[in-house]
Amino acid sequence: MVGVLGNVEVAVSAVRTATGERLSSVVLTPMPGGVDRRLLERVRPRRVEPLDAPPAGSGLAPVPGDAGLPFLGHTLSYIRFGSAFTRARWAALGPVSWCGFAGEHVVIAAGPDATRAVLTNPDKAYSQDGWRFLVDEFFHRGLMLLDGDDHRVHRRVMQEAFTAERVRGYVDRTVPVLRETIPGWPRGRQVRLYPELKRLTLDVATRVFMDGRSGPEAEEVNRAFMDCVQAASAIVRRDLPGTRYRAGLRGRALLERYFTEALPAKRAGEGDDLFSALCRARTPEGEAFTDDDVVNHMIFLMMAAHDTSTITSAAAAYYLAAHPEWQERARAESLALGDGPTDAAALQSLHTLDLVIKESLRLAAPVPVVMRRTVKDAALLGHHVPAGRLVMVAGAVNHHDPAIWTDPDVFDPERFAAHRREDRGHRDAWIPFGGGVHKCLGMLFGSLEVTAILHELLRHHRVTVAPGYRPRWDNTSLPVPADGLPLRLEPLR
Numbered sequence: 331m332v333g334v335l336g337n338v339e340v341a342v343s344a345v346r347t348a349t350g351e352r353l354s355s356v357v358l359t360p361m362p363g364g365v366d367r368r369l370l371e372r373v374r375p376r377r378v379e380p381l382d383a384p385p386a387g388s389g390l391a392p393v394p395g396d397a398g399l400p401f402l403g404h405t406l407s408y409i410r411f412g413s414a415f416t417r418a419r420w421a422a423l424g425p426v427s428w429c430g431f432a433g434e435h436v437v438i439a440a441g442p443d444a445t446r447a448v449l450t451n452p453d454k455a456y457s458q459d460g461w462r463f464l465v466d467e468f469f470h471r472g473l474m475l476l477d478g479d480d481h482r483v484h485r486r487v488m489q490e491a492f493t494a495e496r497v498r499g500y501v502d503r504t505v506p507v508l509r510e511t512i513p514g515w516p517r518g519r520q521v522r523l524y525p526e527l528k529r530l531t532l533d534v535a536t537r538v539f540m541d542g543r544s545g546p547e548a549e550e551v552n553r554a555f556m557d558c559v560q561a562a563s564a565i566v567r568r569d570l571p572g573t574r575y576r577a578g579l580r581g582r583a584l585l586e587r588y589f590t591e592a593l594p595a596k597r598a599g600e601g602d603d604l605f606s607a608l609c610r611a612r613t614p615e616g617e618a619f620t621d622d623d624v625v626n627h628m629i630f631l632m633m634a635a636h637d638t639s640t641i642t643s644a645a646a647a648y649y650l651a652a653h654p655e656w657q658e659r660a661r662a663e664s665l666a667l668g669d670g671p672t673d674a675a676a677l678q679s680l681h682t683l684d685l686v687i688k689e690s691l692r693l694a695a696p697v698p699v700v701m702r703r704t705v706k707d708a709a710l711l712g713h714h715v716p717a718g719r720l721v722m723v724a725g726a727v728n729h730h731d732p733a734i735w736t737d738p739d740v741f742d743p744e745r746f747a748a749h750r751r752e753d754r755g756h757r758d759a760w761i762p763f764g765g766g767v768h769k770c771l772g773m774l775f776g777s778l779e780v781t782a783i784l785h786e787l788l789r790h791h792r793v794t795v796a797p798g799y800r801p802r803w804d805n806t807s808l809p810v811p812a813d814g815l816p817l818r819l820e821p822l823r
């Protein structure tokens with residue numbers, strides 16, 4: 331789930347500082363709240379323009395919007411404001427709008443009816459090329475990048491590696507990794523929790539997905555993998571010396587070599603890691619993966635599983651720190667489970683953590699937009715979207731729709747409890763895992779992994795946050811805390 335930025339090489343010369351800093355570090359400079367509010371107001375177009383003229387007699391309306399700055403469009407506002415940007419466009423222009431973005435004119439589908447129309451894709455007008463054009467070099471033939479029958483067959487095979495029984499096995503492998511690491515996190519001083527969580531989830535992925543061990547080889551694979559992730563949202567997208575793009579291409583080549591060499595042993599063995607499961611996955615009709623398929627899927631899965639779980643755990647840890655009453659309530663349930671082995675069923679019994687995680691996914695969706703491209707003319711809520719348009723499906727906007735949620739900006743996990751179930755206000759009210767045929771295949775494992783991380787955290791540490799602190803998210807790729815999320819861990823009293 332990477333990179334919304336893509337081919338904006340032009341942006342480099344326009345914005346890069348003389349020191350060669352990352353574009354985002356400039357765009358994300360903290361400013362007083364009033365300045366941010368005024369900047370956000372400016373995403374409302376001064377002059378609304380129609381995007382494409384609808385065919386005569388179609389009865390369709392053109393998509394309203396504006397291009398923004400030359401070349402850059404509204405890219406910088408998106409990096410700074412993330413889903414607050416897409417919400418502001420939705421408020422100003424409605425559920426179907428357009429903006430200049432990453433060198434293209436991009437249609438934004440926001441709000442529950444628009445996202446549903448694109449994600450359910452009844453006329454097969456929307457393709458995954460919206461992702462392919464951004465990340466194909468690094469995540470070639472990953473499940474999310476496939477379309478049509480190709481996708482259907484691969485998803486059926488991959489599902490065999492994500493059955494409830496398999497996921498229970500992955501959880502059993504995950505918990506010991508967490509228990510080795512989390513109790514030892516530093517206490518009594520500020521810790522940047524995001525990098526700690528990132529290391530942790532990468533370690534989980536190495537052990538659970540590949541049955542790998544720590545050591546120099548694991549380090550090299552992790553580095554290659556991180557290079558691919560960073561390259562997918564690189565601004566300079568040419569194979570030039572010293573660029574993140576080149577490092578990503580090298581990383582991809584290393585990962586292909588690594589998984590290809592490890593594959594024969596995995597095929598022959600009886601392992602219960604994800605890599606082994608993909609080698610053996612077979613549908614009742616006998617469909618299975620080739621060696622190349624397994625390699626491509628492993629590289630994509632490492633990416634799909636890793637940043638998303640890290641962001642969710644980080645956001646939930648922040649909300650627990652900012653709302654000590656919820657932290658205490660969740661901790662009481664975690665401590666009541668005792669020190670015995672924590673399996674999937676035990677994690678699923680942690681009712682309060684379940685509510686907190688759902689609310690964190692609502693307020694800080696790790697994948698706030700998913701990308702599509704029209705392969706034929708589409709009618710989207712009465713608007714004409716011609717073939718070839720990039721479409722940004724802004725699901726996180728739905729999470730703030732005041733027609734569905736009471737006080738949408740307030741942290742209120744109880745809204746997901748049985749007596750309220752605000753998420754049932756619309757089928758697309760709450761869609762952090764996407765929807766339609768590409769809905770997240772790792773939803774169960776991802777939710778259990780995040781629950782297990784927070785459970786261990788609460789059993790060993792009290793989490794606090796400096797008064798008045800608010801996380802700032804860098805939206806260059808998936809939203810990550812720009813400052814690493816400084817929190818304090820204290821011993822339990």
Ligand code: HEM
Nearest residue numbers: 473474634635638639642697700763764768770771772776
């Ligand atoms: C909290 C964690 C996670 C979140 C919020 C999340 C979110 C998403 C979203 C929004 C999509 C849809 C993309 C689209 O429609 O284009 C997706 C797809 C996918 N995710 Fe996740 N994900 C998470 C964790 C995981 C994990 C742990 C795995 C694997 C172990 C995983 C595997 C996948 C796969 C394979 C797809 C592609 C499905 C397809 O195209 O058929 N995800 N995820």
